[in-house]
Amino acid sequence: MSTPKILILGAGYGGLITTLQLQKRLNYNEAEITLVNKHNYHYITTWLHEPAAGTASADHARVSLEGLLNRDKVNFVKGTVQSIQSEAQTVTLENGDVLGYDYLVIGLGSEPETFGIEGLKEHAFSIRSINAVRHIREHIEYMFSKFKNEPHRTDYLTFVVGGAGFTGIEFCGELGDRLPELCEEFDVDPELVKVYCIEAAPTALPGFDPELVTYAMDVLERKGIEFKIGTPIKQCTPDGVLLATGEEIKSKTVIWAAGVRGNSLVEKAGFEVMRGRVKVDEFLRVPGHENVFVVGDCALIFNEEGRPYPPTAQIAVQEGETLGDNLAAMIRGELTQKFIPHLQGTLASLGKGEGIGQVGSKKLFGSTAAMMKKASDLRYLYKIGGVGLALKKVKL
Ligand code: FAD
Ligand code: NAD
8 A cells, every 4th residue: 555645735833733743643654744835934923913013023933844844754845835626636836736645634824804895905914924024014114214205194104903803902012012113213203103903893802801802902002002993994995994984094004904714725625615714524624525634724613602713823733733643543543533622711912011811710911911922932832843942932
């Protein structure tokens, strides 16, 4: 019998952890493992709001895959997936290469959810990759420099964040920290700078504990962020946003942080999806496809009350661990285990030394939450790259 081929698409939280788990569990001759990723690095998506605002370098949020993979066990292909053909059991890359598989793992992450709102795809930025956040940071700096040459254009100094979910809130925390530095660097009067965080729902962080939400909003307001709550964005133009209230905000910088959907390649592959995510079974399989598995933001799983879990790195990592173990077990003819998520809580940063969190029934505020978040980051870095990586990357 030929060696089974395992093909993993995407080296994000879900895909990388599946790969590392397989690397740990299997001997080099038990399976042919191939990992395909757009870049030769893994990025810490959960940190991307920092380089986007410019409070950390983009380099800080990426980790070379070279140092994580055992090349005796894993083939790495730097390439962009173009399409998946499940009938033929092949995947086509943008360069025309076709890769075959016996087992496929899809971990291609998410795309911004624009809900069909006009102009967002064309005119808004989103915090979704190293390349995207480099662009946001440069653009913000460019706006400050441009204003100095056209001082009547205060719209250059107006920044709109669409969505007060965790991504929007975390980005506002960082931007609030960066603004004083930018004002000083570009000799700009801080009074002229406006940051609007615009949320459609009747509250920021809908569904989160109200006391923690109030705390987060107070911290961000003190940093100069202005909230518009219960105010959906209806349209984005090259000149700003139009709100459902009829108000127009003139801005050359709209950061869309109003939710995500699964990578469109999954739907294009012909799998049934809800907002781009496959309702996987308890073994993370695509229904009707025994050998195709989905992890991370492309997978949709439900809690006991039948409500979908939000897509998080926390769940993607746990899925990757279970799937890695299961694939190793399947190859050895051993029993597999159902995936059961173990939620460890939610922690969000609000800029330097500030955060909020809920772990079980315990609410965390300020520096305690920020420290817990760092500890959780440390655990992840240790998991993928050992003590060396953890010490290199964590900012104390
Ligand atoms: P990703 O980590 O996004 O990885 C997808 C990978 O696929 C990437 O390497 C990408 O380059 C690659 N890829 C995509 N398309 C292709 C293609 N066509 N060909 C080849 N490769 C491709 N969650 C938490 O639990 N805690 C947090 O604190 C937290 N903070 C966050 C902060 C921010 C600013 C953001 C944006 C998200 C945060 N999240 C957090 C959510 C979390 O980051 C995602 O749920 C998680 O990254 C999903 O993991 P994934 O493996 O599905 O995808
Ligand atoms: P989200 O779906 O959690 O929040 C998006 C927000 O945008 C919602 O509050 C929604 O009401 C609002 N919105 C939608 N349409 C709008 C409109 N037209 N105008 C104004 N507001 C609008 O999305 P996210 O914040 O991008 O997060 C994506 C996923 O990543 C979530 O599962 C989240 O839990 C996770 N995440 C977690 C953390 C953390 O744990 N620290 C940080 C970032 C992201």
